[in-house]
Amino acid sequence: xxxxxxxxxxxxxxxxxxxxxxxxxxxxxxxxxxxxxxxxxxxxxxxxxxxxxxxxxxxxxxxxxxxxxxxxxxxxxxxxxxxxxxxxxxxxxxxxxxxxxxxxxxxxxxxxxxxxxxxxxxxxxxxxxxxxxxxxxxxxxxxxxxxxxxxxxxxxxxxxxxxxxxxxxxxxxxxxxxxxxxxxxxxxxxxxxxxxxxxxxxxxxxxxxxxxxxxxxxxxxxxxxxxxxxxxxxxxxxxxxxxxxxxxxxxxxxxxxxxxxxxxxxxxxxxxxxxxxxxxxxxxxxxxxxxxxxxxxxx
Numbered sequence: 001x002x003x004x005x006x007x008x009x010x011x012x013x014x015x016x017x018x019x020x021x022x023x024x025x026x027x028x029x030x031x032x033x034x035x036x037x038x039x040x041x042x043x044x045x046x047x048x049x050x051x052x053x054x055x056x057x058x059x060x061x062x063x064x065x066x067x068x069x070x071x072x073x074x075x076x077x078x079x080x081x082x083x084x085x086x087x088x089x090x091x092x093x094x095x096x097x098x099x100x101x102x103x104x105x106x107x108x109x110x111x112x113x114x115x116x117x118x119x120x121x122x123x124x125x126x127x128x129x130x131x132x133x134x135x136x137x138x139x140x141x142x143x144x145x146x147x148x149x150x151x152x153x154x155x156x157x158x159x160x161x162x163x164x165x166x167x168x169x170x171x172x173x174x175x176x177x178x179x180x181x182x183x184x185x186x187x188x189x190x191x192x193x194x195x196x197x198x199x200x201x202x203x204x205x206x207x208x209x210x211x212x213x214x215x216x217x218x219x220x221x222x223x224x225x226x227x228x229x230x231x232x233x234x235x236x237x238x239x240x241x242x243x244x245x246x247x248x249x250x251x252x253x254x255x256x257x258x259x260x261x262x263x264x265x266x267x268x269x270x271x272x273x274x275x276x277x278x279x280x281x282x283x284x285x286x287x288x289x290x291x292x293x294x295x296x297x298x299x
Contacts, residue, residue, distance in 0.1 A: 009050040012041050013058075016051070020060050020071050030068045031061055034105045035237060049109045053117050063104040063118065089121055091129040095139045099175070102140065106237070107177035110137065137181060138188055144175045145192035150199065157294065158287055160203040164196070165225050165283055172229030176236040179229035184219055197222075208297040217290055224286060228279055235275070 016032065019025045032040065037048035052069050055061045062072045097118045102110050112133055116123040130136045148167040154160050172179055187193070197218060204214040258266045273281075 009043070009047045009054060012037060012043070012048075012051045013054040016055060017058065017060055025071055027071050027073055030070050031055065033068060034109050045108045049105070049111070049114060052105065052109070053114050057117060063100050068104045089119065089125055089129070091139065093119060094126055094129055094136065095143050098136050098140045099143060102177045103175055107137070107180055110140075112136070138190060141178060141181050141188065142190045142192045144171055144178050145190060145196050147171060147174070148196050149192060153199065153202070157203040157207060158291065161200060161221065161290070162283060162287060164200040164203075165221055165279075165286075167196075168222065168225040169228065169279055172225065173232055176229075176233040179226055179233050182226055182229075184223055184226070204294075207294050209294060210297075213293070213297075217293070221286060224282055225279070228275055228282075232275055 016025070020031070025031055031052070034045055034048040034052055037043065037051050038045045041048070052061065056063075056069075060071065061069050063069050094115060097115045098110050101114060101118060110133065112123050112126055115136070116126055126136075130139060148171040150163060150167065154163050181188070182193075200218050200221075201214055204217075209217075257263075260268075
């Protein structure tokens, strides 16, 4: 990596391109993310995003859903045969491109220019289908929540709400950037998110629970999953080191600070568990508590 801070994006792209040409980053391997480039070269995230866009324009890399930006095979876009009948540009293509970029590199990497470069179209052509970046992100969130709608509804309030929470948890794991766009107090009017909430509220039908109480319970459940979703996003941004590895590496530091005489309870805890462990434990506790509420209203 360059020793010069605040290098221009083309110079940074040239350096990464040399690593690719020399085989130091092989076909199918991840190139540094926008965050890693910003950190290692001392540039803004916008500049780092331009680096990846420039490498993509050169035909050296491509974003891969759920993986990141990777080195593509040796065929450049100029050498590749043009499709016989290209699919007309539409909203779904634009939204999917935004999702691919956000899933691979984070929400900061999404811009109208970047999406246009990803699709190989002009920026202005996007505005025939979306009104701008904010509108695009709402459409991306709507598509993510569409994935969280159930194929079938389990019977019973508890299985239904557990299914709702599991779908939300998987959604935030699949799209780590999404947690940043969700507000419990000032929600965006995203159709599939509204449908998801309405479906969850149906679990209270016939339970005798007042509507305002049911809404509060839904918000608390969503806040629980959203909080873990934000923690998962932080973990995704923290690098390759797992949560357990992080705790093990700092074991001596914890032992030094958490002495049995001053912190007798914390000193007995070796590891809090994974986020999945916390989700399963927290979901069970929430359901147990909600069961007591429902029993009280039934009585």
